[in-house]
Amino acid sequence: MTDRRSGESNLAFAYFQLYRDQPAGERSLRELTDVVVNGKKRSLNVLGRWSSKYEWPKRLRDWDFDRSKDALRTIVSKRNRELVDFIEKDFTIAKISQGLTIQRLTEMFDSDAINCGEFRALMSAYGKAREFLKELIGIFEQTTHNTQMI
Numbered sequence: 001m002t003d004r005r006s007g008e009s010n011l012a013f014a015y016f017q018l019y020r021d022q023p024a025g026e027r028s029l030r031e032l033t034d035v036v037v038n039g040k041k042r043s044l045n046v047l048g049r050w051s052s053k054y055e056w057p058k059r060l061r062d063w064d065f066d067r068s069k070d071a072l073r074t075i076v077s078k079r080n081r082e083l084v085d086f087i088e089k090d091f092t093i094a095k096i097s098q099g100l101t102i103q104r105l106t107e108m109f110d111s112d113a114i115n116c117g118e119f120r121a122l123m124s125a126y127g128k129a130r131e132f133l134k135e136l137i138g139i140f141e142q143t144t145h146n147t148q149m150i
Contacts (some may be wrong), residue, residue: 006053011037012050019047019056024064089134094133101126 004013014037019027029047042050051057101122108114 008054009048011040011042012054014038014057016044016054016059017049017051019051020060020063024060027060090133090136094129097126109138 007073008016013037018032018035018037019029022028022031030044033041033044034046035041043046104122105119108119
């Protein structure tokens with residue numbers, strides 16, 4: 001992609017690299033006419049000919065695209081790590097909630113004084129927590145599946 005092409009001289013490739021390293025939206029062959037490479041300057045005509053002959057625009061589109069994909073992968077990877085951390089914390093909360101629910105239910109059954117209203121409230125809260133965790137797992141699986149395609 002940005003490797004030297006067959007027949008591309010060292011000088012042409014050096015100018016290509018300078019062109020490539022200009023900001024993507026501001027690349028200019030004209031600006032390169034003022035640059036000295038190996039003690040030589042080249043005219044706009046020569047640079048234009050090299051650009052066409054050695055497919056500089058296509059190579060740079062591919063290079064820019066790959067750089068964008070790499071940047072996106074970095075962002076998505078960071079987001080996935082944050083998402084995993086978030087879900088792990090939610091699982092910790094869920095395990096604590098589960099433990100407290102088990103503890104309170106055990107206390108209720110051991111005392112033979114079961115409060116139906118409290119029992120329903122405990123089970124309702126526990127059910128909602130489980131549904132929330134299932135939803136989080138689904139979001140995580142969908143997100144990681146979609147980002148594996150990048």
